[in-house]
Amino acid sequence: xxVVAQSVLVVExxxxxxxxxxxxxxVSLNVQSGEILGLMGPNGAxxxxxxxxxxxxxxxxxxxxxxxGRNVTGLASYELARLGIARTYQNIRLLRRMTVLENVLVATxxxxxxxxxxxxxxxxxxxxxxxxxxxxxxxxxxxSDWLAGSLAYGEARRLEIARALAGKPSLLFLDEPAAGMNExxxxxxxxxxxxxxxxxxxxxxxxxxxxxxRNLPHRLIVxxxxxxxxxxxxxxxxxxxxxxxxxxxTDGTDD
Amino acid sequence: xxxxxxxxxxxxxSMYALIAQGYTLIFGVLDKLNFAHGEIFMLGGFxxxxxxxxxxxxxxxxxxxxxxxxxxxxxxxFVGFRKFRSADAHITAALSSFAIGLVLIxxxxxxxxxxxxxxxxxxxxxxxxxTIAGLKIVVLRLxxxxxxxxxxxxxxxxxxxxxLGRRIRAVAESPAKAALFGINVTRINQQVFxxxxxxxxxxxxxxxxxxxxxxxxVGFTFGLKALAIMAIGGMGDLRGALLGGLLVGVIEALAFxxxxxxxxxxxxxxxMIAILLLRPAGLFGTLVSKEIRA
Amino acid sequence: MMQDxxxxxxxxxxxxxxxxxxxxxxxxxxxxxxxxxxxxxASGVLTVKFGMPLIPAALIxxxxxxxxxxxxxxxxxxxxxxxxxxxxxxxxxxxxxVIESIDYVGGIQGFGGMVGTRPWHVIALVILVGCGxxxxxxxxxxxxxxxxxxxxxxxxxxxxNTVYVKLxxxxxxxxxAAVAGSFYAHHLIHVTPDQFGIVVSVFIVLYAVLGGTNxxxxxxxxxxxxxxxPEVVRGLESWRPTAFGVIILVLLLIRPDGLLAFxxxxxxxxxxx
Numbered sequence: 001x002x003v004v005a006q007s008v009l010v011v012e013x014x015x016x017x018x019x020x021x022x023x024x025x026x027v028s029l030n031v032q033s034g035e036i037l038g039l040m041g042p043n044g045a046x047x048x049x050x051x052x053x054x055x056x057x058x059x060x061x062x063x064x065x066x067x068x069g070r071n072v073t074g075l076a077s078y079e080l081a082r083l084g085i086a087r088t089y090q091n092i093r094l095l096r097r098m099t100v101l102e103n104v105l106v107a108t109x110x111x112x113x114x115x116x117x118x119x120x121x122x123x124x125x126x127x128x129x130x131x132x133x134x135x136x137x138x139x140x141x142x143x144s145d146w147l148a149g150s151l152a153y154g155e156a157r158r159l160e161i162a163r164a165l166a167g168k169p170s171l172l173f174l175d176e177p178a179a180g181m182n183e184x185x186x187x188x189x190x191x192x193x194x195x196x197x198x199x200x201x202x203x204x205x206x207x208x209x210x211x212x213x214r215n216l217p218h219r220l221i222v223x224x225x226x227x228x229x230x231x232x233x234x235x236x237x238x239x240x241x242x243x244x245x246x247x248x249x250t251d252g253t254d255d
Numbered sequence: 256x257x258x259x260x261x262x263x264x265x266x267x268x269s270m271y272a273l274i275a276q277g278y279t280l281i282f283g284v285l286d287k288l289n290f291a292h293g294e295i296f297m298l299g300g301f302x303x304x305x306x307x308x309x310x311x312x313x314x315x316x317x318x319x320x321x322x323x324x325x326x327x328x329x330x331x332x333f334v335g336f337r338k339f340r341s342a343d344a345h346i347t348a349a350l351s352s353f354a355i356g357l358v359l360i361x362x363x364x365x366x367x368x369x370x371x372x373x374x375x376x377x378x379x380x381x382x383x384x385x386t387i388a389g390l391k392i393v394v395l396r397l398x399x400x401x402x403x404x405x406x407x408x409x410x411x412x413x414x415x416x417x418x419l420g421r422r423i424r425a426v427a428e429s430p431a432k433a434a435l436f437g438i439n440v441t442r443i444n445q446q447v448f449x450x451x452x453x454x455x456x457x458x459x460x461x462x463x464x465x466x467x468x469x470x471x472x473v474g475f476t477f478g479l480k481a482l483a484i485m486a487i488g489g490m491g492d493l494r495g496a497l498l499g500g501l502l503v504g505v506i507e508a509l510a511f512x513x514x515x516x517x518x519x520x521x522x523x524x525x526x527m528i529a530i531l532l533l534r535p536a537g538l539f540g541t542l543v544s545k546e547i548r549a
Numbered sequence: 550m551m552q553d554x555x556x557x558x559x560x561x562x563x564x565x566x567x568x569x570x571x572x573x574x575x576x577x578x579x580x581x582x583x584x585x586x587x588x589x590x591a592s593g594v595l596t597v598k599f600g601m602p603l604i605p606a607a608l609i610x611x612x613x614x615x616x617x618x619x620x621x622x623x624x625x626x627x628x629x630x631x632x633x634x635x636x637x638x639x640x641x642x643x644x645x646x647v648i649e650s651i652d653y654v655g656g657i658q659g660f661g662g663m664v665g666t667r668p669w670h671v672i673a674l675v676i677l678v679g680c681g682x683x684x685x686x687x688x689x690x691x692x693x694x695x696x697x698x699x700x701x702x703x704x705x706x707x708x709x710n711t712v713y714v715k716l717x718x719x720x721x722x723x724x725x726a727a728v729a730g731s732f733y734a735h736h737l738i739h740v741t742p743d744q745f746g747i748v749v750s751v752f753i754v755l756y757a758v759l760g761g762t763n764x765x766x767x768x769x770x771x772x773x774x775x776x777x778x779p780e781v782v783r784g785l786e787s788w789r790p791t792a793f794g795v796i797i798l799v800l801l802l803i804r805p806d807g808l809l810a811f812x813x814x815x816x817x818x819x820x821x822x
Contacts, residue, residue, distance in 0.1 A: 055706065081708035093703040095696055106696045111689040112708040116717065118689040127689070167708055288631075338802060346577065346758055347805045350797065353751065357794035479638070479747065486635045521646040524639035528625070531636065535627050 006033050007066075008171050008202045009054070009085075014063035016053050023049040025226035026063070031171065031202045036193070038217030038234065039206045042247050045223040047206045048090070051173050055087045056080045068170065082113065086169035086200075088160045090176040096149030100140055100159055103148050104131040107166035131166065138162040138192065154185050158192055170201040178209050190216050214238060222246070259390060260512040261505055266396045266465075268504020269403035273458035274477055275484040275496035276407055277451030283491030284427045284447045287345055290352040291331045293478020294359040295452045299324055299459025300469035301367060304374045313376065317460060324456025328448040331355055336444070340430075356474070363471045371470040374463045399461045406454060407497055413450075414493065423447060427491070480520070483527040489540025498538060502526070552668055556736045559671030561776045563729040565756035565768035566678050571722035572762050573691075574715040575698035576630065580618070580637035581726040582750030583644035587614040588727025589734035589745065590654050593663045596735070603665035607731035611724040618723030619716050626712050641750045648742045659741030666736040674732065675769075678725060682765040694718070726753075759800055 009031040016024040024046045031037050041047050053060050056077035065073045072080060095103050108127050111118035135141040138158045143151065151159060157177055164172055174193070178186045186209055193216060197203060207213055213220060213234060220237045222230040224246040230237045237243055274296050281289045302323050306316035335355050339348040383394040414420040425433040426443045434440050462477075463469045484503050488495020503523050510519040530538065564581060571578040591610035595601040601609075617640075625636040654660045685691050696704040697711050705711055734740045752775070760771020778796060779789065 057702075077702075077705040078708050078710045081706055087706055089703070089706075093700055093706075095699050095703065097699060098692070098695060102692055102695075105689070106692040107707045108689065109708075111693060115690055115693050115709065115714055118693065119685060121689050122687075124689065163707070334798070339805065344805060347801050350755065350758060351801045354794040354797040354801070357797075358791045361788070361790035361794070479642070482635055482638065486632055490631060517650065518646055521643045524642050528621075528636055528639055531632055532624050532627075535632065537632070 007031060008033050008068060009204075010066040011054065012064050012066075014050070014053060014065070015061045016049055016058060017061060022226050024053065024060075027223065027226070027228050028063075029221055029228060029231070031204055032219075033201050035218045036197065036203045036205065036216060038213045038220040039204060039223065040208070040213055040220060040247065041223035044225070045246075046226040047223055048175065049226075050223070051087065051175055051204075051206060055085060055173060081167065081169075084168070084170040085173070086164040086167060086171070087173035088157075088164050088175055088177060090179060092156050092160050094148040094151075094156055094160055094163070096147065098148055099144065100135065100146050100148055100151070101128070101131060101144040103159060103163050104134060104166045107163050109167050112167065134162055134166055137195065153180065154188065157181075157189065161192065161196055165196060165199045168199075172196070172200045172203045174203065174205040174207075176206055176208065178207055178212055183211075186212050210238065257512065260508045262390070262392065263396070264505035264508025265501055266400045266504070267508060268501035269400050269407075270458045270461055270500075271477070271480060271484055271504050272407060272497045272500025273403050273454050273461075275481040275488070275500045276410065276493055277454045278478075278481050279485045279488070279491055279493060279496040280410075280447055280451045282485065283493075284423060285336065285348075285444060287336065287339075287348040288352070288482075289331065289336070289448075289451075290349055290478070291335065291356040291359060292352075292451065292455055293474035293481065294356045294363075295324055295327050295331070295474075296455040296459040296462075296477055297469075297471060297474030298327065298359065298363065299456030300374075300463030300473070301363060301372075301459075301471075302456065303460040303463050304372060304469050307374065307376065313464075317457070320456050320460045321453045324452045324459075325449040327456070328452025329445060331452070332445055332448040336448075337441075356478075360471055360474065367469070367471065369471060371468040373468045376464065395465060399465055403458070403461065406457065407493070410450065410454070411493060419446065480523060483523050486537055487527050487530050489537030492537070492539040495537055495539035553736075555668040556666060556671050556732065558773055558776050559668075559675050560729045560733045561753075561756060561772035562675050562769035563671075563678055563725055564753045565760065565772035566682065566765070567722045567725035567729065568753055568757040569722075569762060569765065569768040570682075570725060571718050572757065573694045573698060574711075574718040575701065576626075576715055576719065577634050577754065578637045578719070578722060579634060579747065579750040579754060580640035581722065581753050582745050582747065583637075583641035584614040584618060584723040584726035585730030585733070585749065585753075586641075586644050586648060586742070586745035587617060587723075588730030589663075589740055590648055590660060591727070592731035593660050593734055593740075594654060596665065597660075597662045603670070603731070603735055607728045607735075610731050611727040614727030615720040615724040619720045622716055622719045623712075626715055638747060638750070641745075641747050645742050645746050648745075657742060659739055660734075661739035663735040663738055663740070666732045671732055674728065679765075679769075686765055755797065759797070761804075 007030040012028045014024055014027045027050060039047050052058055054065060056075055059074055064071060067083060067085060072083065105127060132141050132144060135144060140155060140159055140162065148159060178189055181189060190212055193203065205217060217234060220234040221228060222237060222243050229246060230240050230243045278292050299320050302320045303316045306319045311319065331352060335351040336348050339351065384391050385394055414423060422438050422443055425438055426440055430440045462473065480503065484499040485496060488499030506522055506526060507519045510516055510522050567581050568578060588610040591613050592606040595606035595609060596603060621640055625633055648654060649657050693709055693714065697709060697714050701711050756772040756775050757768035761767030
C-alpha cells in the first residue's frame with residue numbers, strides 16, 4: 001500500500017527562520033489517515049512554529065505542504081480551515097463574550113463558506129440541533145446558554161475542541177491542550193480526544209506531558225532545535241537516548 | 256532656493272518630531288492615544304507669549320513654559336487616562352483626551368481669542384541671520400533645530416541608558432509584569448506624560464518664536480499630522496517619530512516650493528498610506544501579534 | 550423648524566449606524582465624514598448638473614462612496630487596527646482637500662442648489678437601515694461578525710475570510726454615510742468642504758461610541774442625544790465647546806462602555822430555538 005496515498009498531510013523540507021534564527025530546519029513528516037500523531041520537543045524546539053506554519057499563520061521560507069494530495073503551501077489560515085484543517089490554541093481562544101452554543105454555531109460550515117448568504121438565513125433550527133448534538137458528545141449541552149468566558153478550564157478546552165470539529169475538518173491540530181492540567185484532568189482530556197477521533201480523519205497533538213504522549217498517540221515525532229530527531233512508536237521513541245537528552249537535559253530536569 | 260527650502264523643511268520637521276515623539280512615547284508606554292497632546296503644544300506657544308508679555312526674558316519664558324506644560328500633562332493623565340487603564344479602554348481614553356482637548360481649545364479662545372496673537376521679542380532675535388557655506392540661515396531656526404535635536408537626543412539617552420528609562424521600557428512592554436517587579440506603573444505613566452508634554456510645550460514655544468505669533472488652531476493641525484508621523488515611523492518608536500517628522504517636514508516644504516502647497520496635507524497622508532502599504536507597521540514598527548508569541 | 554429636526558436627527562442616526570456597521574467587523578472608521586462628503590457632492594452634481602432626481606442620485610453616490618471605501622480599504626486592512634484608523638483619517642483629509650481644489654463643484658466656496666429632501670426620505674432611510682440591522686442581528690452573519698470583531702485569528706482558524714468580511718462592512722458603512730450625506734446636503738441647499746472635515750468624522754464616531762456599540766440601538770440613540778445636546782446648552786451658547794467636552798468626559802467616566810452597552814446574547818440564543 002502506498003504510504004503517501006494514505007497520508008492526510010505530507011510535509012517536506014519545511015523551513016522557517018525568524019530574524020536569522022532557524023525555528024524550523026527542513027522538517028519532513030507525514031500524518032497518516034486514522035492516526036493520532038504526537039509531536040514533542042523541548043521549549044523552543046519549533047513545535048509551535050510548525051503548527052503555525054502548517055495552519056497558515058506564517059508562510060514557510062522553504063518546503064512544501066500537501067494536504068489530501070493537494071499542494072496547499074502558502075495558503076492563508078482561512079483557506080486551509082475551509083479545506084478541512086482545524087486547530088486549537090495553547091492559550092484557549094474561545095469567543096468569551098458569546099455563549100457556548102454560539103461558539104459552536106459560528107463554526108457552521110454552511111455559514112462560513114458563504115457569509116453573505118448567511119444574512120438571509122432565517123430558520124436556524126437545523127443548525128442549532130446539529131450544534132447541540134455535537135455539544136452533547138462533549139458533555140457541554142447543559143451549558144449551551146452560558147457565556148463561554150464563564151466556563152471552567154477543562155470545559156473551555158472541551159468547547160474549543162468541539163468548536164474546531166463543528167466545521168467538519170479532516171485534520172485537527174491540538175496545541176498543548178493539557179497545559180496547566182493535573183493528572184485527572186489530563187486523563188479526561190485524553191478520553192475526550194480519543195472520542196473526538198471519530199469526527200476527524202487524523203489528529204496531531206503537541207504536548208509536553210510524557211505520560212499522556214506515551215499512551216494517547218499511535219506515533220510520536222520529536223523535534224529539537226527545529227529538526228526532527230526521532231519518529232516511531234511512543235515507547236520506542238521515548239527510550240531513545242538522543243530524545244532523553246534533548247528533552248530532559250543532562251541534569252535530568254523534567255518538564 | 257531648493258536647499259534653503261529643504262533646510263526649512265528640516266527645521267519644521269524637527270518641531271514635528273518633538274511633538275510626534277511625545278505622542279509616540281505615550282502610545283508606546285500606555286498603548287493609548289492622547290488627543291490632548293496637540294493642545295498642550297498649542298498652549299506652549301501661548302504660555303510663552305504670556306510670559307514675555309509679563310516681562311520675562313526668553314530663557315525664563317522657556318522655563319515657565321516647560322513647567323506649565325508638565326503640569327498640564329499631569330492633569331491630562333489624571334483626568335483622561337487614570338481611570339481608563341484596561342486594554343479595552345483604548346477608545347474611551349482617546350475620546351476623553353479628545354474632550355479635554357476640546358475644553359482646552361475653548362478656554363484658550365476665551366482668554367486669547369480665535370485670531371492669531373502676536374509674540375513680540377527683542378527685534379534682532381527674530382531676523383538675525385548667519386551665512387554658512389554660502390547659504391543664509393536664520394539663526395533662530397538653526398537654534399530651534401539644534402535644541403530640538405538635543406532634546407530628542409537627551410530623551411533617547413534617558414530611555415536607553417538610565418534607570419528611569421529601563422522602568423519606562425518595562426512598563427511599555429507589559430504593565431502587568433512591570434507591576435510584579437515592583438515598578439509603580441502610575442508613577443511611570445505620570446513621568447511619561449510629563450516628559451511628552453514638556454517636549455510638546457517647548458515645540459509650541461519654538462513655533463511661536465519662529466513664526467512670531469500663536470494661534471489656537473495649531474494644536475489641531477499639528478496634532479493630526481503628528482498622528483500620521485507616528486504611523487509612518489512606527490507607533491511607539493522614537494526613532495521612527497524623529498525620522499517621520501523630518502520626512503514630513505521636508506515633504507511639506509517641497510510641496511510649497513513646487514507650488515502645490517494646498518495639497519501639502521494630502522501628500523503627507525498619502526505618503527503615510529504608501530509607507531503602510533510597503534511596511535504595514537511603519538518604518539520601525541513591528542506588527543507583533545502577541546497572540547502568536549504565546 | 551420641525552423639518553430641520555427630523556432631517557438632522559435622522560441623518561445623524563444613519564451616520565452613527567454607518568460607523569456601527571464598520572465597527573461590527575472590528576474596524577473603527579474616521580472616514581465617514583469623507584464618505585459623507587462624497588455622497589453630498591456626488592449626488593449634488595447629479596441632481597444640479599444633470600437633473601437627476603434625488604433618490605437615484607443618492608443611491609449612486611452611495612455606491613461611489615462604497616467603491617472608494619473598498620478600494621482604499623483593501624490594501625489598508627493588512628495593517629493593524631490603529632494604522633487602519635489613521636488611514637481612515639487620511640481618507641477624510643484627502644477627500645476634503647480634493648473637493649476644495651475642484652472648481653467644478655465650487656472649491657472652497659462650496660456647492661449649492663441642492664434641493665429635494667423631504668422628512669419622509671430620512672424617516673424611510675432610518676426605518677430601512679434599522680430593519681436591516683435588526684434582521685442582521687438575528688442572523689448567522691451577526692455571529693460571524695462578532696467572531697471577527699472579538700478575535701480575528703480565531704475567526705480565521707474557523708475558516709472565516711476576515712478581510713472579505715471587513716471590506717463588506719466598510720463598503721456598506723461608506724454607502725450609508727454617503728446616502729445620509731446626500732439627504733443632508735439636499736436639505737441645506739448649500740454646503741462647503743468645511744462641513745465634512747475630520748471634526749465631523751470624529752463626532753460621528755462619538756455618536757456611536759457614546760451610545761454604546763454592543764448593539765444596534767446604542768449608536769442612533771447616541772446620535773439623537775448628541776444632536777439635541779447643543780439645544781440643551783443653547784443658553785450657554787458661548788461656552789458650548791467646553792460644555793460639550795465636559796459632558797462627554799462625564800459620560801465616559803460614568804459609563805465607559807457607552808450609554809446602552811448591553812449585549813443581547815442569551816435572549817438571541819434562546820430565540821433561535
